[in-house]
Amino acid sequence: xxxxxxxxxxxxxxxxxxxxxxxxxxxxxxxxxxxxxxxxxxxxxxxxxxxxxxxxxxxxxxxxxxxxxxxxxxxxxxxxxxxxxxxxxxxxxxxxxxxxxxxxxxxxxxxxxxxxxxxxxxxxxxxxxxxxxxxxxxxxxxxxxxxxxxxxxxxxxxxxxxxxxxxxxxxxxxxxxxxxxxxxxxxxxxxxxxxxxxxxxxxxxxxxxxxxxxxxxxxxxxxxxxxxxxxxxxxxxxxxxxxxxxxxxxxxxxxxxxxxxxxxxxx
Numbered sequence: 630x631x632x633x634x635x636x637x638x639x640x641x642x643x644x645x646x647x648x649x650x651x652x653x654x655x656x657x658x659x660x661x662x663x664x665x666x667x668x669x670x671x672x673x674x675x676x677x678x679x680x681x682x683x684x685x686x687x688x689x690x691x692x693x694x695x696x697x698x699x700x701x702x703x704x705x706x707x708x709x710x711x712x713x714x715x716x717x718x719x720x721x722x723x724x725x726x727x728x729x730x731x732x733x734x735x736x737x738x739x740x741x742x743x744x745x746x747x748x749x750x751x752x753x754x755x756x757x758x759x760x761x762x763x764x765x766x767x768x769x770x771x772x773x774x775x776x777x778x779x780x781x782x783x784x785x786x787x788x789x790x791x792x793x794x795x796x797x798x799x800x801x802x803x804x805x806x807x808x809x810x811x812x813x814x815x816x817x818x819x820x821x822x823x824x825x826x827x828x829x830x831x832x833x834x835x836x837x838x839x840x841x842x843x844x845x846x847x848x849x850x851x852x853x854x855x856x857x858x859x860x861x862x863x864x865x866x867x868x869x870x871x872x873x874x875x876x877x878x879x880x881x882x883x884x885x886x887x888x889x890x891x892x893x894x895x896x
Contacts (some may be wrong), residue, residue, distance in 0.1 A: 631696040642880035645830035648784035667756040682713040689717040724886035740812035755868040757798040761810040767853040775803035824878040
């Protein structure tokens with residue numbers, strides 16, 4: 630078994646949770662270490678953590694981890710849930726997110742096309758961030774099935790001796806959110822990637838409760854119109870363990886657009 634390590638890292642991504650056979654539910658989390666390295670942390674049963682360990686995005690944390698032996702992706706580490714220590718509040722969004730940019734932008738890749746070529750040549754990286762040249766649209770389609778399967782419900786309802794289940798059972802988001810975009814490459818074939826960002830899932834849940842069947846208008850205003858026209862939107866991406874050549878968007882980085890940034894347009 631790999632030796633346990635302690636690393637200091639900035640949490641930058643948390644995906645919407647899914648049922649987990651080993652721990653009721655879990656979320657894939659990505660972080661950047663203080664040495665400028667990517668970390669993929671799993672499983673992270675965020676809702677099951679003690680309150681003082683429930684980190685937020687853009688907080689520095691100290692984590693106890695081991696290199697994952699069941700996951701060949703080089704950035705993947707198993708997190709010891711009781712080995713989380715939050716060491717700072719969320720980095721400020723002042724000055725156009727300068728404090729966050731200072732950590733995140735040194736990790737910036739030129740494009741998804743470049744990340745894919747590098748991964749195909751070297752089997753690395755399987756995590757990254759880039760700025761799409763143009764975002765065409767946000768596609769929203771029904772999930773199939775729209776509810777948890779019996780096997781998934783069994784995971785959510787399993788009993789653990791030392792883990793207390795959340796007060797509310799995890800809700801499945803009955804839609805798939807997918808961004809269509811082009812890279813800053815002349816040869817880019819265009820891309821369509823599913824987005825599993827926790828923030829989008831929570832926005833759907835909140836606005837469905839507030840607006841009922843009119844939730845989509847508010848959702849598109851936030852995650853389509855503003856991401857295309859108002860924000861300097863970047864995509865955090867990662868590969869899927871069971872499909873190592875498939876990328877998904879695992880998070881959004883969206884500081885306000887500044888005057889020198891080119892205007893994005895709809896196709």
